[in-house]
Amino acid sequence: MTLHTDQMSDSFRIGAMLAVVGGFLDAYTYLARGQVFANAQTGNIVLLGVHLSEGDFKKALSYLVPILAFVAGIFVDEWIKHRLEGKVALHWRQTVLLIEILALIVVIFLPLGKADPLANALVSFICSMQVQSFRKFHGMPYATTMCTGNLRSGTDHLVKYFQTKDPSRREKSLHYYSIILFFILGAAIGAVGTKLWGSPALVICCILLAIAFAMLFVKPKTE
Template sequence: MIKLPKIKLMDFTDPSESFLLAVILAAAGGFLDGYTYIGRGNVFANTQTGNLILLGVNMARGRLAASISYIVPVTAFLLGTYITEKIRIRYGGLKHLGWRQIVVALEALVLILISFMPHYSDNVANAMVSFACAMQFDAFRTMNGVPFSSTLSMTNMRGAIEYMTNYREDCDTEKISRSFEYLITVLVFTLSVFIGSRLTYKYDDSAVLFPASMLLFGALIMFLKKRDKTAPA
């Protein structure tokens, strides 16, 4: 019989890997996919595989102009990954401010700027969103010490099934907890796509301020937990 899994919401050892932060990042990632697809011309913010598929389909149909709208976010995603690595190398040694906090704060700032961009600049807006999502994707690769993606739910679904299968073999309760952590992030991501889509219908461009707020909250969580970790006994 499967016991009720124990999930540790916050981890003071490494705040950037906490389950709570993973949920926040997954929520922001799902929201942004719904936002760009509904409000910015049927382009995915995170799922560059989807953009590559749509790029190939449009090229096969001879729609070269439409193809550009998918080339732009993919290129921006690559650039965002490069910039994130430069930030990690340059600021990875800071003691009182984590480099991942810089990444999250910068991502939130980019999203705030996007909220002021009109629809005739959708290609630029999508490029900026993909740039921001690439930073998040590259900076946050693990959750409580295991591989994690705030943008690729397939990675998390695979992890959930892997740990569930291993639990059936040795009944290690920690593995069932890991499996549920993965499943919750997938659920949050999916639900956030729905919420992001609905709020984009209602608030249009300004809807992007919701995930921006989530990310700022995530940066604050990392800061506060780092303060608690280094506080004198």
């Protein structure tokens, strides 16, 4: 089966790159910024509840901040889409990518420790904008900053392939699992980079986001 996309933002290449960034950022905030998840708000919500039950309100607040920042990112992303779509030279998704890059540059210069809440809030904010802006590849819904939905969708298509022997189901399943593998790759690179260089390792994410930004200028082709 040949999969088609009518815009570059729906391409697998963009999705794979953004999944690497998503995995990288989760590893970075967990390892360098107080064991907080940038993307997986379910984990933060669980840990928020755990620390509230223990009466550790200060620690609970460290998980509440990225959750609220994630929510704020969705609002801002939708505002950008509404205000800019079709009204400026840049695609509104390119504006989102530029905001991501600028926010990560700020995070690079935020000191470890006392500035962790702000750093985590910024990363969660841009991750929510990313997952809200890039929601499909080849017309199929997916996420670049978390894996649970991708794992469910990939497995669902795999089960239906075994039931129907429809090759399109197998191909869709492989695409979802591939996105998960790129996320894992990003987490591995993020872990190594963070341990070696600390926050400056985020330059890797900035480069990938800049490439994605440039790719959005390219007219999409059948993949």
